[in-house]
């Protein structure tokens with residue numbers, strides 16, 4: 001797909017960089033680490049794309065689709081898990097179009113690959129993949145997800161438009177009815193799945209009626225988030241050659257803002273449903289608010305020499321605001337010591353905004369072992385204090 005969610009390395013140039021990262025000593029020769037440092041890693045399984053969507057340069061710049069042998073992928077996931085990685089994301093522009101035929105003609109489909117990585121690397125707590133192409137999502141792949149509890153309940157499946165006329169002009173190869181059917185099938189097998197999408201506004205010839213169909217699709221999909229792009233013509237693409245970029249920029253901007261507003265409403269409604277529930281998060285690091293707080297403390301430290309430097313080592317057990325992701329890719333911020341980074345923990349959600357869930361740690365037992373042992377001391381009225389136990393205890 002042309003784009004992938006921000007944290008999943010959105011640009012194709014970055015996807016390219018992932019391959020060279022394998023040779024980088026910091027990556028230990030395998031995978032590419034994500035936001036939680038060595039707790040998350042990316043493994044490319046396909047490169048290039050054969051879809052030729054009319055707006056996209058990828059087939060020209062990255063070439064035709066090529067796939068890696070499944071044994072290599074499984075071995076890489078196993079090596080990463082042995083190194084302490086908690087979450088592996090399989091990468092490809094159209095990741096679910098993965099297929100491999102060995103010398104004896106035995107075919108490994110994407111569904112087979114998911115089952116292999118899940119079953120043959122049981123020590124890996126989380127497995128994800130991005131980005132999927134709607135037309136290629138088979139029931140078998142959905143069943144592989146549904147039957148594999150450590151595969152994250154998250155699907156990024158860009159629709160790009162709710163208008164069949166525009167989907168055809170984009171050369172997407174599916175109708176909005178096909179797309180809705182895929183969402184229905186995914187939800188019927190995995191009621192807890194979180195879906196995300198991409199939409200383009202202002203594609204050549206997009207009328208107000210076309211745009212309304214995209215709004216309708218957004219409401220139908222109830223995405224956990226949607227990446228919205230204003231169309232811009234790319235030389236070398238079919239759309240550049242065939243169509244005038246005839247939607248004025250102010251209309252593109254307005255449609256972009258309208259879709260963002262609809263999506264924010266949906267986000268908030270989705271998030272509110274989680275209030276009072278316990279969710280499991282992989283702790284990725286300090287929250288943005290905590291980082292800003294630290295930066296401002298450091299800035300003040302430049303002016304006031306007495307201000308002590310901020311400790312950065314994992315043994316610091318002061319409570320900070322951390323950020324984590326659920327299996328469905330929702331962001332949760334909560335207070336805890338930084339030694340929890342890289343752990344998978346239950347967090348109870350108590351508040352929600354359109355883009356963030358606010359939670360609190362519920363108990364000491366990490367779902368998967370956290371980097372260090374914790375002791376929680378309750379201090380009445382729901383407050384708690386966390387004590388990090390040293391390795392000897």
Ligand code: SF4
Nearest residue numbers: 001002049051053056
């Ligand atoms: S599926 Fe379409 S949008 Fe995605 S990379 Fe391929 S050509 Fe580009």
